Amino acid sequence: MSFLELQNITKIYPNGTKAVNETSLNIENGEFVVFVGPSGCGKSTLLRMIAGLEDITNGEISLDGNIINQIDPSERDVAMVFQNYALYPHMSVFNNMAYGLKNRGISKEEINNKVNDVAKLLEIDQLLTRKPSMLSGGQRQRVAMGRAIVRNPKIFLFDEPLSNLDAKLRNQMRLEIKRLQRQMGVTSIFVTHDQTEAMTLGDRIVVINNGVVEQVGTPKEIYSKPNTKFVAEFIGSPQMNLFNCKIENGIAHIADMKINLNNSTNIGDATLGIRPDDILISDNGKHSCVANLVEYLGSDMIIYSKIGDQEFSCKLSSKINLNAGDTFKFEISGTSVHLFDNTTGSRV
């Protein structure tokens, strides 16, 4: 039995909206799992059901061997870091962190020790007497983390905690969250709509779309073998190129371009996905195209072009000298492409 088990979880709101549909998931002790998906896909709802902040319409959640459907959030021993931190504005940083411990009837001395230890760990020990309104965004974030850590809960739940920070701080906190989670080994679930965060943080990623789990896997699995067209498009930046094509005897036809898939698939119309960095530019490439637009990103650049009337992009080192309007030659390996069924959207 896994540490946290979701079994056929469904959430239907009173107005009839189905936010989560028949979701099952097992999470092991100490694992760092990321729920990722576009806004409104139900990932936050799922997290809030684990926390006990939303009722579960159908299904069962068990934590550490106990079914927790009917258990009050205060009794579940989970801690959550909210998007806007939800610090207690009228309490000092110390009291913010100590509040949960006080409610559990822990002695003053022990609270003092615990709060001070965690404050040191997060480098906020200088701020303990301040009120949240006197803290910067990054410091608030740390306090919110500290409040969760100090309770030593069974699970950490993070609800898009980095989205209110600026880019630099976000990267820094991302690393820190990862480091802390490793250090403490507490099972964590992190919700985000940012695929970079998902890729860098998660031991496993759960891609959710329209209340349904599209794929569960390690970042590598998800990136290299997306199960569905949705996952293929959602993970990876820049987005994967998807071409409408015809597959005949192992050859994919995109307009007048032919790609040999090195197998004997024969499914007619399908969708062919190629990652922008799997398009290899070389002078003796078989295919050629005109670069319509070139985006310079420093070490890399992205070229936008067209095959027939289908747009695509490719990513390459900016050491290559290529300008808009130039013709370039490229090669696509038949083993690096992803093939999806047009009707079901799933991988072929």
Next chain:
Amino acid sequence: MKFKPLEILTHIILILGVLLMVLPIWFSFATSTHDNVSIMTEGMKFFLGESFTYNYNEVLNEKGGWSEEVTAARMFVNSFIMALGIATLKVVISAMSAYALVYFRFKLAVPIFWLIFITLLVPLEVRIFPSYKIVSDLGLTNTYTGLILPLVASATATFFFRQFYKTIPDELLESAKLDGANSWRFFIDFLLPLSKTMLAAMFIFMFVYGYSQYLWPLIMTTDEKYWTVVMGMKIIFTENYEGVALPRTGERFAYIILSMLPPVLVVVILQRWFIKGLIQTEK
């Protein structure tokens, strides 16, 4: 610093406004320090006189009323108890009912809120007969409970607290829940401290409201022991001065000045929070 003409004009208007507010009080105070003969012959006074101690001593200690037993000091105590009781209970009850309306999403919360709100249309003066009937049937005439109880529900305060609670983000409640706070703890540890400026502002309003009640205590009390300051103003020191047909104007002005003090003190002491409560919320 040099003043522009417009600034001078605004200052003149402001100063006039201040004088308009302050002068009547000053006249009352100045007059209250003169003896009755000079007031009778010379009218209202602007400068201080010499009868301050005599007048104020008379006011506080003279026994008045039909029974010749009630003193102004006693009436102050009564008024204070009544105003304090009304203000405290009004604030507590409306804070709690607003809490129930906002956080416990029971089915009829909105209709109930509007029902409470509609009671604004029925102030005590309108429902004075039924109120009296109920209080008298309960045997509460001539008691502090009877003075206070019919006035402790407040639609205004409930409304203000409701609006304030609605601005508190849901995450705060959720976070508190995960930290193990039950609904009672959330009220005590979060809503009350967060709304302390609001509590102070409401307390002041309601204290002044309770203190200035006239009609209710007048109808409610037949025993002079329960007379309040504001109703006493009409009744006390109306008899003639030492048998001579001379109105006791000096003492009456002293009484008026004293009767203004408790609400003024409450405002002065709580004004720091009061102003904060009106203009900002700590979030």
